[in-house]
Amino acid sequence: MTQHDDGIYDLCILGGGPGGFAGAMRAFDFGKRVCLVEGGEIGGAGVKWGALASKTLWELAKDYSTASKVDRGYRVAALSVSYAEVAATVEQAVKERQYQMLTQLESFSPQRWNGPGSITLMRGWATFNDGASVRVYQGQEHWQQVRARNFLIATGSRPRAYPGIQIDQQRIFDSNGIGSLKAFPKRLLIVGAGVVGCEYASIFAAFGQTQVHLVDHKERVIPYEDRDVSTFVEHSLRNAGVELHQQACLRDVRHLADSVEVILDYPEGRSEVLQVDAVLVSVGRRPNLEYLNLTAAGVAVGQNGYLETGVDCCAARNIYACGDVTCHPNLVNIAEMEARLAVRDMFGQRVHPLNYQNMSAIMFFNPAIATVGLSEESCQKKGLAYRVAWLDNALVARAIAMRATRGFTKIVVSDDEEMKILGMRAAGPQVANSVMAIAHFMDHDKGAIDVLRSVYPHPTISEATQECLRLLLGKSVYKPYAFPQWVKVRRWKPNGGYAPL
Numbered sequence: 001m002t003q004h005d006d007g008i009y010d011l012c013i014l015g016g017g018p019g020g021f022a023g024a025m026r027a028f029d030f031g032k033r034v035c036l037v038e039g040g041e042i043g044g045a046g047v048k049w050g051a052l053a054s055k056t057l058w059e060l061a062k063d064y065s066t067a068s069k070v071d072r073g074y075r076v077a078a079l080s081v082s083y084a085e086v087a088a089t090v091e092q093a094v095k096e097r098q099y100q101m102l103t104q105l106e107s108f109s110p111q112r113w114n115g116p117g118s119i120t121l122m123r124g125w126a127t128f129n130d131g132a133s134v135r136v137y138q139g140q141e142h143w144q145q146v147r148a149r150n151f152l153i154a155t156g157s158r159p160r161a162y163p164g165i166q167i168d169q170q171r172i173f174d175s176n177g178i179g180s181l182k183a184f185p186k187r188l189l190i191v192g193a194g195v196v197g198c199e200y201a202s203i204f205a206a207f208g209q210t211q212v213h214l215v216d217h218k219e220r221v222i223p224y225e226d227r228d229v230s231t232f233v234e235h236s237l238r239n240a241g242v243e244l245h246q247q248a249c250l251r252d253v254r255h256l257a258d259s260v261e262v263i264l265d266y267p268e269g270r271s272e273v274l275q276v277d278a279v280l281v282s283v284g285r286r287p288n289l290e291y292l293n294l295t296a297a298g299v300a301v302g303q304n305g306y307l308e309t310g311v312d313c314c315a316a317r318n319i320y321a322c323g324d325v326t327c328h329p330n331l332v333n334i335a336e337m338e339a340r341l342a343v344r345d346m347f348g349q350r351v352h353p354l355n356y357q358n359m360s361a362i363m364f365f366n367p368a369i370a371t372v373g374l375s376e377e378s379c380q381k382k383g384l385a386y387r388v389a390w391l392d393n394a395l396v397a398r399a400i401a402m403r404a405t406r407g408f409t410k411i412v413v414s415d416d417e418e419m420k421i422l423g424m425r426a427a428g429p430q431v432a433n434s435v436m437a438i439a440h441f442m443d444h445d446k447g448a449i450d451v452l453r454s455v456y457p458h459p460t461i462s463e464a465t466q467e468c469l470r471l472l473l474g475k476s477v478y479k480p481y482a483f484p485q486w487v488k489v490r491r492w493k494p495n496g497g498y499a500p501l
Helices: 018-029 044-048 051-067 083-107 195-207 227-239 332-346 376-382 397-401 431-443 463-472
Strands: 002-009 011-014 033-038 118-123 125-130 133-137 143-148 151-153 157-159 172-174 187-191 211-216 243-246 249-255 260-265 271-276 278-281 285-287 319-321 361-363 369-373 386-392 408-414 421-427 487-493 497-500
Touching: 002 033, 011 018, 011 143, 018 033, 018 044, 018 083, 018 118, 018 151, 018 332, 033 143, 044 051, 044 083, 051 083, 051 195, 083 118, 151 332, 187 195, 187 271, 195 211, 195 227, 195 361, 227 243, 227 369, 227 408, 227 421, 260 278, 319 332, 361 431, 369 431, 376 386, 376 421, 376 487, 386 463, 397 463, 408 431, 408 463, 421 431, 421 463, 431 463, 463 487
Parallel strands: 002 143, 011 033, 011 151, 033 118, 151 319, 172 278, 187 211, 187 278, 211 243
Antiparallel strands: 125 133, 133 143, 157 285, 249 260, 260 271, 361 369, 369 421, 386 408, 386 487, 408 421, 487 497
């Protein structure tokens, strides 16, 4: 054991993923001395297995799918794909981001930066001694003690296990191991039809080398979204060749000589046996908290297994938390925002509580779906009267030009004269940009009329937002009477249900 020679740090961060890295850089902005502790690869799951790696794979799958189309006046001769080369490209993307993060951390290390502030990257796994220090283990017997005035827990999460299924990362994978495949499996079964499961189903289907089976015990995929959004995703998956097994329970997984046998049970009493080459278990994630010795630091874990924090992201007197260890959605942008807010608060800066309802997100399906704010079902559960407009991408000029008309824009506003924007869902190319613009207006409590004061460039996907809002005002260019299958508008009231607008 050795005592750290640099005295007391202003901040010790546990975890070098997106949240931990963002927190370290924000503390550096304030001229603080930071110790960033990470025992694995810098960037954490967000870079190595999650957002960056999987979305690089998604982009490559999308490119391949586009190149394979035969309805655009060109054909690619002898189109083929090598999983080894695809995996190498994904790994290159990961290494690029890790290099950038490490370069910046090294640039502001005490050895290379004369201050104010500094960042020390310490390799190892931390556990609390008390509320003022941690031990950083760098082996079974060797450890260093780090003392700090403040701590930020940013240890992230890992894939949740499925009862009775042993993940071996050979034939049965979780989302952290699926990248270690050696070749495209001819048959892949995915357990869990949440965001990650549907994303990987979309990816492997787009490459066209794999028969994908998607299994879930729920009635529909993405069950926390509106039914029309879930239905759209189901149609997209089926159109891509994915076989959906809904309301199915996974009874058993058996290893055969060169495959895996899976037994599914259905509510009506029937069973189904499938033989596949690989299984991906994607049933959520769980926080990495078990080995932190939180009790010694006076930090309590909530009944749901996550850390409970206030609006300032504080979990105890001088201990803060961000990202996947909290009960908020497991998203990189949320982890980063929470870390930045926590650092501002711990160093006495004024903070504005995060509005999680207005945080935009994107689901990388085929096509992608972007979201912000309340869904229709959320409004109904809250008893909020609202108006909703739906516009199919078949009427959006840019989508027509891109030959990518599969998608929609849906906007929910308050059922009053102000028509405050409550939420938006959009599917298709470039939809994240449209949703981000709406999120900005929502943050400023703006209504449909305020948004329509802006002039939209043409042709762009964002014009679908403009047309949806016009539709709510009865001023749309394309009318529901002419295109009832593509243009829809109505209102909902707690006591009366749906009615035409």
